[in-house]
Structures are given as C-alpha cells and as structure tokens.
Amino acid sequence: xxxxxxxxxxxxxxxxxxxxxxxxEGSERSAGVLRAVTMTFLLGVDEGDDSANEAxxxxxxxxxSRAIVLKLAKDSSAEIDGRAFATCWxxxxxxxxxxxxxxxxxxxxxxxxxxxxxxxxxxxxxLPVVFWCRSAKLFAHPAFQGxxxxxxxxxxxxxxxxxxxxxxRFIDAELKAGRLYGDLTWTRLTRWRETVATLFxxxxxxxxxxxMNRAEVQYTHLPExxxxxxxxxxxxxxxxxxxxxxxxxxxxxxxxxIRELKFVTPQAEVSIDxxxxxxxxxxxxxxxxxxxxxxxxxxxxxxxxxxxxxxDPIFARTVELASIP
Amino acid sequence: MTQAQDSANPFHDxxxxxxxxxxxxxxxxxxxxxxxxxxxxxxxxxxxxxxxxPAGFSIVGNSRTAMTHEQFREKMxxxxxxxxENSPFDASLWEDFARGIFYIAGDISxxxxxxxxxxxxxxxxxxxxxxxxxxxxxxTQPSFYASVVEHLGAAGLSRHEGxxxxxxxxxxxxxxxxxxxQELNRRITAVFSERDIYRIDHYLGKETVQNVLAFRFGNxxxxxxxxxxxxxxxxxxxxxxxxxEGRGAYYQEAGALRDMIQNHLLQVMAxxxxxxxxxxxxxxVRDERAKLLRSIRILKEDEVDLNAxxxxxxxxxxxxxxxxxxxxxxxxxxxxxTDTFAAVTFFVDNWRWAGVPFYVRTGxxxxxxxxxxxxxFQPAPLSLFNSGATVPAPNLLILRIQPDEGISLRFQSxxxxxxxxxxxxxxxxxxxxxxxxxxxxxAYETLLLDALGGDSTLYTRQDMVEASWRAVEPILxxxxxxxxxxxxxxxxxxxxKAADEMLERRGHVWRVP
Ligand SMILES: NC(=O)c1ccc[n+]([C@@H]2O[C@H](COP(=O)([O-])OP(=O)(O)OC[C@H]3O[C@@H](n4cnc5c(N)ncnc54)[C@H](OP(=O)(O)O)[C@@H]3O)[C@@H](O)[C@H]2O)c1
Numbered sequence: 114x115x116x117x118x119x120x121x122x123x124x125x126x127x128x129x130x131x132x133x134x135x136x137x138e139g140s141e142r143s144a145g146v147l148r149a150v151t152m153t154f155l156l157g158v159d160e161g162d163d164s165a166n167e168a169x170x171x172x173x174x175x176x177x178s179r180a181i182v183l184k185l186a187k188d189s190s191a192e193i194d195g196r197a198f199a200t201c202w203x204x205x206x207x208x209x210x211x212x213x214x215x216x217x218x219x220x221x222x223x224x225x226x227x228x229x230x231x232x233x234x235x236x237x238x239x240l241p242v243v244f245w246c247r248s249a250k251l252f253a254h255p256a257f258q259g260x261x262x263x264x265x266x267x268x269x270x271x272x273x274x275x276x277x278x279x280x281x282r283f284i285d286a287e288l289k290a291g292r293l294y295g296d297l298t299w300t301r302l303t304r305w306r307e308t309v310a311t312l313f314x315x316x317x318x319x320x321x322x323x324x325m326n327r328a329e330v331q332y333t334h335l336p337e338x339x340x341x342x343x344x345x346x347x348x349x350x351x352x353x354x355x356x357x358x359x360x361x362x363x364x365x366x367x368x369x370x371i372r373e374l375k376f377v378t379p380q381a382e383v384s385i386d387x388x389x390x391x392x393x394x395x396x397x398x399x400x401x402x403x404x405x406x407x408x409x410x411x412x413x414x415x416x417x418x419x420x421x422x423x424x425d426p427i428f429a430r431t432v433e434l435a436s437i438p
Numbered sequence: 439m440t441q442a443q444d445s446a447n448p449f450h451d452x453x454x455x456x457x458x459x460x461x462x463x464x465x466x467x468x469x470x471x472x473x474x475x476x477x478x479x480x481x482x483x484x485x486x487x488x489x490x491x492p493a494g495f496s497i498v499g500n501s502r503t504a505m506t507h508e509q510f511r512e513k514m515x516x517x518x519x520x521x522x523e524n525s526p527f528d529a530s531l532w533e534d535f536a537r538g539i540f541y542i543a544g545d546i547s548x549x550x551x552x553x554x555x556x557x558x559x560x561x562x563x564x565x566x567x568x569x570x571x572x573x574x575x576x577x578t579q580p581s582f583y584a585s586v587v588e589h590l591g592a593a594g595l596s597r598h599e600g601x602x603x604x605x606x607x608x609x610x611x612x613x614x615x616x617x618x619x620q621e622l623n624r625r626i627t628a629v630f631s632e633r634d635i636y637r638i639d640h641y642l643g644k645e646t647v648q649n650v651l652a653f654r655f656g657n658x659x660x661x662x663x664x665x666x667x668x669x670x671x672x673x674x675x676x677x678x679x680x681x682x683e684g685r686g687a688y689y690q691e692a693g694a695l696r697d698m699i700q701n702h703l704l705q706v707m708a709x710x711x712x713x714x715x716x717x718x719x720x721x722x723v724r725d726e727r728a729k730l731l732r733s734i735r736i737l738k739e740d741e742v743d744l745n746a747x748x749x750x751x752x753x754x755x756x757x758x759x760x761x762x763x764x765x766x767x768x769x770x771x772x773x774x775x776t777d778t779f780a781a782v783t784f785f786v787d788n789w790r791w792a793g794v795p796f797y798v799r800t801g802x803x804x805x806x807x808x809x810x811x812x813x814x815f816q817p818a819p820l821s822l823f824n825s826g827a828t829v830p831a832p833n834l835l836i837l838r839i840q841p842d843e844g845i846s847l848r849f850q851s852x853x854x855x856x857x858x859x860x861x862x863x864x865x866x867x868x869x870x871x872x873x874x875x876x877x878x879x880x881a882y883e884t885l886l887l888d889a890l891g892g893d894s895t896l897y898t899r900q901d902m903v904e905a906s907w908r909a910v911e912p913i914l915x916x917x918x919x920x921x922x923x924x925x926x927x928x929x930x931x932x933x934x935k936a937a938d939e940m941l942e943r944r945g946h947v948w949r950v951p
Contacts (some may be wrong), residue, residue: 153622184829186661293841303451303454303455305491306449306451306454306455306488306554307451307454307455310447310449310450310451310455310458311458311489311491311493312457312493313447313448313449313490314447314460314461314492314493315461315492315493315494315567315569322448335576351448351449351779354450370897389530391528392528392530392531397493397567400493400494400566400567401534402493402494402534403530403531403533403534403535404489404531404532405487405489405528421453421454426455427451427453
C-alpha cells in the first residue's frame with residue numbers, strides 16, 4: 114500500500130469534522146470540540162512498547178499536539194504503513210471535549226528511512242517540533258540523524274542505551290554544534306539537585322561551603338550508573354577545582370541508584386540520603402529535614418524537558434564535564 | 439530574589455527549579471481562623487511538597503484559643519488534608535513539616551504576647567537555622583492590623599539585629615475608605631518600610647490575571663488595537679452564584695463595592711489598561727499600575743446615580759430551591775442597606791482611553807460563578823453584508839479569569855448555509871487549562887512564595903490602594919447618604935434593571951457571560 118501525506122492529513126480533517134458533528138448531536142451540555150495543537154511531537158518507539166503509549170496519552174493531556182508515532186517494526190523487512198486517528202477526552206468539570214490528533218507510521222529497519230520523506234509533509238505548520246526517541250534501536254538506526262534534523266529539540270534517555278557514556282559524548286558534540294538535546298537520565302536528577310540547592314540556602318551552610326574540600330556521591334549498583342557521572346560532573350562544575358568529588362560504590366539491595374550525597378569540611382559534614390521510599394532526608398548537624406521524591410514517570414520527565422525549548426547552559430556544562438574520560 | 443543571592447548559591451538552576459527561598463519563619467496572626475485553615479496552611483504545605491520551601495522553614499501560629507503545639511499541629515493537619523487542592527497528602531512529609539509548626543495562645547492586644555513571640559522566634563532561629571528571617575502574616579480582624587504592627591515594632595520584632603529580613607503581609611480589606619486606608623498606611627509605615635509591606639490582593643496572584651500581562655505584552659498583534667480608536671468599551675464581570683454563606687455579619691458592613699470593586703476589579707482593570715512597563719520588576723510594574731489607577735476619573739456627586747448602580751437581592755426560587763433574600767440571611771439586619779450588587783461605569787482620563795467606558799459589575803446570587811473581561815471592538819465602519827438587515831456583531835475579545843480560564847475571540851464568518859453573503863459570529867477559543875494541563879498553583883501559593891522570596895510585583899502598594907479608594911469614594915459617600923428601596927433584584931438574575939439602563943444610555947448592553 115502506498116502511504117501519502119495528503120491521505121493521512123485528509124483522514125485527520127475528516128475525523129475532526131466527524132467529531133464536531135457527533136458533539137453537536139450529542140448532549141446539550143457539550144460545547145463542541147476544541148482542536149488543540151501546540152507542537153508536532155515525534156515519538157520513536159519499538160513495536161510492542163506499550164508503556165510509551167501511556168506516557169504519550171498523559172503528555173497529550175498537557176500538551177495537545179500533533180503526535181506522530183514512529184514505530185520500528187519487529188519484522189525488519191516490513192514496508193511502511195500509516196494511519197491517522199484522534200484521541201479525545203473531556204476535562205473534569207468542563208463542557209468542551211479536547212481532542213488531539215495522532216498519526217502512526219511504522220516500518221521495519223530495512224525501510225525505516227522511507228518515513229523521512231513522508232514526515233516533511235506531515236508536520237503541523239508554524240509550531241515547534243520535538244522528537245522523543247524512546248527506542249535505543251532507533252537511536253542507532255541511520256534514520257535517526259534525519260529525524261533529529263526535523264526537530265527543534267531531541268529527547269533521549271542515555272541510561273537505556275548500551276553504552277551511556279557514548280551517548281553523552283554524542284550529546285556533547287550535538288550541543289556544541291548548536292542543536293538542542295535533553296537526556297532523561299539528567300532530568301531524573303533535578304530533584305536531587307533541587308534538594309542540594311535548598312540545603313545550601315541555609316546561612317550556616319554558606320560558610321560551610323567555603324571550607325568544603327570533598328563531596329561524595331554514593332551509589333548502590335555496578336556498573337557505575339550514568340546518573341552518578343552526571344551528578345559528579347554537576348558538582349564539580351558548581352564547586353570548582355578545590356573540592357574533590359568522589360563517586361563511591363556502597364552495595365545495597367534497594368530499588369534506587371543514588372543512596373547519599375555528602376559534603377565534607379575538615380570539621381564537619383552535611384548529607385542528603387534516601388530515608389524510605391519516596392522520602393529523602395537532609396542532615397545538618399543534628400537537624401534533619403525531609404523532602405518528597407515522588408515516583409517519576411516518564412511523562413513527567415518529558416514534560417520538564419518540554420518546558421525548556423532553548424539553551425540549557427547548566428546541562429551543557431555538565432555534559433561537557435561528564436564526557437571527559 | 440536578588441542576583442547577588444542567586445549567585446551565592448552555586449547549585450541554583452533557574453531553568454529547572456524556581457528561586458530558592460532562604461530559611462525563614464512565618465508568624466500567622468489569626469491562626470485559628472478560616473483563612474489560615476482553608477488557604478494559608480494548605481498553600482504552605484503544597485509548597486513544601488514541591489520542595490520550594492527551605493530546610494528549617496517554620497510556622498508560628500497565634501490566636502486566642504488555648505492549644506498546645508501538638509494540638510495546633512493536629513488541627514492544621516486535619517485542615518490541610520481537607521482543603522488541599524489537586525495535590526496528594528504525604529503523611530511522612532507532614533510529620534517533618536509539622537516539627538516546624540509552633541503555637542502561641544494569646545491576645546494580640548496584650549504586649550506580653552509579643553514578648554513570647556520574640557522568645558519563640560529566637561529559639562527557632564537557633565534551633566532551625568532561619569537566620570532571623572520572618573514574615574508576619576496578618577490574618578485576623580482588620581481592626582487589629584495597625585495595632586498588631588505597632589506592637590511588633592514596640593517589641594523589637596520588626597527589625598532583626600543579625601541582618602535577617604522582617605516583612606509583613608496584610609490581608610484585605612485595606613481600610614474602609616480613603617481616610618482609614620491613609621491612617622492605616624501611616625501607622626504601618628511608621629514601623630515597616632514600604633518595601634517590607636505586602637498588601638495582599640489575591641486576584642493579582644491568580645494565574646490567569648498574570649496571563650493578561652503575558653497576552654498583552656508578549657504578543658504584538660493586539661497592542662496596536664488596544665486604545666480608544668478600536669475599542670468601543672470594556673465589560674468586567676465578577677459574578678458569584680452563592681449568597682453570603684454564613685459571613686453575613688462581615689458582608690453587611692463591607693458590601694460589593696468595597697469587597698470586590700475597590701480592590702480586585704480595579705486591579706484587574708489596571709492590568710488590562712496599564713501602559714507597558716519598561717522592565718518586569720516589581721517597582722516598574724507597580725508604577726504603571728499606580729499611574730493607571732490615578733488616571734481613573736473621579737465622579738462628581740451629581741454623576742454618581744448615572745454611573746453607579748447599587749443592588750441587593752431578594753428571595754427567589756432557583757430551580758427547585760427557595761433561596762433567602764439578603765435581609766433574611768443569618769446575622770443580617772432586616773433593613774440592611776448593603777450592596778450585594780454593584781455596577782459602575784469608570785473612565786480613564788489618558789490619551790489611550792479617553793471616552794472609553796469601563797463597565798464593572800459584581801454581585802452575589804447572580805446566575806452563575808464567572809469572572810471575565812470582555813473587550814468590545816468598534817463595529818465595522820460600513821456594513822457590506824447581510825443587506826443591512828442585522829448589524830454584524832462587533833469583534834469581541836474575552837479574557838476568562840475563572841472558571842474555564844482562557845481567551846476567546848469572536849469574529850465574523852460567512853454562513854455556508856444561508857446562500858449569499860450572510861455572516862455569522864464564530865468564536866475562536868484558547869483554553870488555558872487544556873493547552874497547558876499542568877497543575878496551576880493557587881493564588882495563595884504564588885503570593886506566599888513571592889513574599890518569602892522578596893518579590894512584591896503582585897502585591898499592592900500604598901499609592902495604588904489610596905488611588906483606588908479615591909476612585910470609589912464618591913460612590914460610597916453618595917450611597918451612604920441615600921436610602922434605597924431594597925431588594926431590587928431577585929436572587930438568580932443578572933442584577934437590577936438600573937444596571938441595564940446604565941449601559942443603554944450609552945447605547946450598550948451587558949453581555950451574558
Ligand atoms: N476567610 C476568607 O476567605 C478571607 C478571604 C480574604 C480575606 N480574608 C481576611 O483575612 C482575615 C482573616 O479572616 P478569617 O476568615 O480567617 O477570620 P476568622 O475566621 O474570623 O478568624 C479570626 C482569627 O483571629 C483570631 N483573633 C481574633 N481576635 C483576637 C485577639 N484579640 N487576639 C488574638 N487572636 C484573635 C481568632 O482567634 P480565636 O479563634 O482563637 O478566637 C481567629 O483565629 C480577615 O481580615 C479577612 O478580612 C479572609
């Protein structure tokens with residue numbers, strides 16, 4: 114079957130007309146369908162990856178977009194196939210149904226590059242394009258570069274790649290070439306970093322900072338996770354050369370990777386550690402404060418990246434330091 | 439927060455997390471009251487949940503009722519769990535948050551009470567590392583505001599020797615009229631400097647009111663039309679469907695003009711009409727707001743009846759429910775002259791707005807709860823279509839504040855069914871909540887975070903408060919000196935007939951929101 118952009122777009126506009134009609138014929142309380150598009154959102158996934166759909170559904174509630182799902186089929190010889198549909202929901206307590214449009218293109222690895230020429234005609238006009246490449250296989254596929262070239266920002270997750278450090282070096286090169294990238298492995302660290310920033314807002318900690326000579330990042334599982342590399346690089350960039358930052362492996366059978374951050378002066382230390390599920394504790398002398406670490410689903414992480422559609426200097430500096438062997 | 443403070447913390451990442459608040463305490467007067475339980479504590483807890491509050495953050499509550507720290511914490515836990523909006527409650531976080539909550543029972547007219555507060559704040563500073571920073575939040579009867587501030591001054595609480603900041607937040611209402619607002623300003627500025635006084639107007643903290651600024655000054659296509667040449671008039675509506683809900687005694691003394699127009703709606707109007715500030719910093723934005731409020735034309739005594747309508751609702755049957763009239767509400771006098779509805783025509787005397795009427799109305803027991811601003815553009819100069827049978831509806835831009843926050847633009851489109859060039863108005867909608875579905879912070883979260891971070895952009899200033907009192911004072915005086923034949927509108931309707939007549943005289947009609 115030949116897949117053409119105009120057929121898919123025609124299907125989409127047919128859907129909208131249909132939805133509008135159903136709504137006006139429906140309940141009297143309803144006030145029509147709101148067609149909302151804030152960007153084109155490309156999602157690269159492997160066939161059978163259902164959790165990606167869940168994340169997408171969540172994201173579409175918050176950022177209604179033209180979503181184009183690029184599915185890498187299991188059968189590498191599968192030819193390109195495409196369809197269009199709309200997903201709708203009625204926000205709680207409102208009278209208007211919100212719908213966003215979705216296009217799905219799938220192909221096996223041998224034919225995946227065919228998607229590129231189709232995509233050109235499918236982007237929503239005048240709006241930003243974001244590409245979340247969730248599939249590590251697609252990241253390694255020759256079509257990746259072409260897909261990334263469409264996007265104003267590319268989001269990947271280095272920890273799901275076979276050699277995360279290589280991915281980080283790749284991001285470093287791309288950032289230096291002026292392209293925008295986000296790495297969910299870094300995004301997961303925001304709450305740790307925020308907790309550190311809060312801790313050092315304390316007056317007494319500011320004096321503490323001047324005599325600090327060592328910081329530790331304790332982690333639980335081998336090989337050393339990329340998150341540890343990122344966190345150490347960030348601490349180095351924030352603290353400067355006079356503070357030695359040491360990743361330390363402390364084996365422990367727990368579901369998290371980072372166990373504790375410690376900041377040490379010749380006289381004292383302050384620390385932030387995992388207390389129980391969902392909670393971390395900051396310790397300064399005999400004073401303890403708790404913070405909530407909610408479960409981080411991917412949609413939430415992607416949402417944070419979507420809020421930054423420009424340069425992110427702190428991330429760029431961290432990536433640069435983390436890339437150095 | 440200043441740049442110096444930002445750069446002092448090398449871990450700050452303004453793109454990813456909000457400004458950090460330095461360690462501090464909040465001392466709440468009226469801590470056993472409705473506002474504390476419904477709004478303040480849930481907002482503070484939510485800020486803690488989002489990791490926006492500093493380690494060591496503490497709350498000291500004061501009211502008359504005898505309670506231990508523990509009893510007060512328990513009472514607050516119950517109300518936070520009950521009133522927190524769109525947010526989970528985490529028991530383990532609460533346990534930690536509650537360790538920073540303290541309570542002092544005492545009468546605020548007693549100096550000894552302030553001595554106890556000083557001891558408590560010093561202890562917190564020592565044990566919890568707050569560096570002496572403290573925010574005093576006056577959530578008690580307005581008649582106490584000035585004396586509480588004076589007591590704070592006399593007890594040495596308004597300044598901190600170690601260099602910590604001391605700020606005061608004042609709830610509405612700020613005065614009952616111009617003279618009392620000036621007197622209140624005089625007394626509190628004798629103790630705190632203007633930069634440390636935060637007069638709250640929770641409308642300014644609403645996400646959608648702030649969005650009006652983004653809409654006006656972040657886009658270039660509307661601003662050229664934003665003046666008397668293109669805009670025929672503006673209607674601001676803030677309607678409530680409920681009655682006084684047990685606050686009859688308070689409302690009887692306040693009334694709609696004082697309770698809504700003098701403060702909230704004039705601030706909303708200023709947001710819609712002010713000139714663009716040169717920077718988005720607190721003083722520049724507030725200078726522009728203040729300038730606009732000062733340009734509002736002051737009505738002369740004999741102009742009041744033509745430009746202001748006072749209303750009060752009477753009993754009615756709404757659906758299958760019989761609702762009482764205002765005078766039948768609990769704690770309300772049977773001959774009360776209170777305005778439960780007020781509509782005013784304002785004019786702004788500057789080059790941009792000269793001659794454009796701003797119709798502002800508010801009331802209780804109206805058909806629905808809605809707040810919006812409708813900007814009606816001039817009609818097309820020549821009616822080319824519809825062969826003059828009906829005048830095409832002029833363009834209408836609606837900024838919806840609540841509920842269903844968003845923006846709609848009404849324009850004309852050819853009706854495909856009619857044959858020929860028949861026009862029909864259609865509406866283009868932008869829905870704030872559905873385009874950015876993330877949770878919007880409550881006004882109190884925004885405002886508390888700003889006050890703790892030292893940002894007063896969304897708070898009103900002495901000159902703004904006085905200018906807005908000046909704008910409503912002739913109406914208040916005239917209404918006080920006149921006896922009205924109340925009730926003059928039925929509960930569940932859009933207010934008295936006189937309000938419609940006020941617009942008709944200028945060839946306009948209220949829209950139905
Ligand atoms: N409620 C709202 O939705 C709302 C909205 C906007 C603005 N406001 C403003 O916020 C303020 C508080 O409102 P509210 O509704 O919370 O009032 P409220 O429920 O009447 O509470 C008043 C509080 O003040 C305390 N208090 C009264 N006299 C005192 C004294 N002599 N010494 C110490 N404490 C004393 C009371 O303590 P006890 O209970 O121990 O006697 C109580 O905690 C008012 O200025 C109101 O105008 C309220």
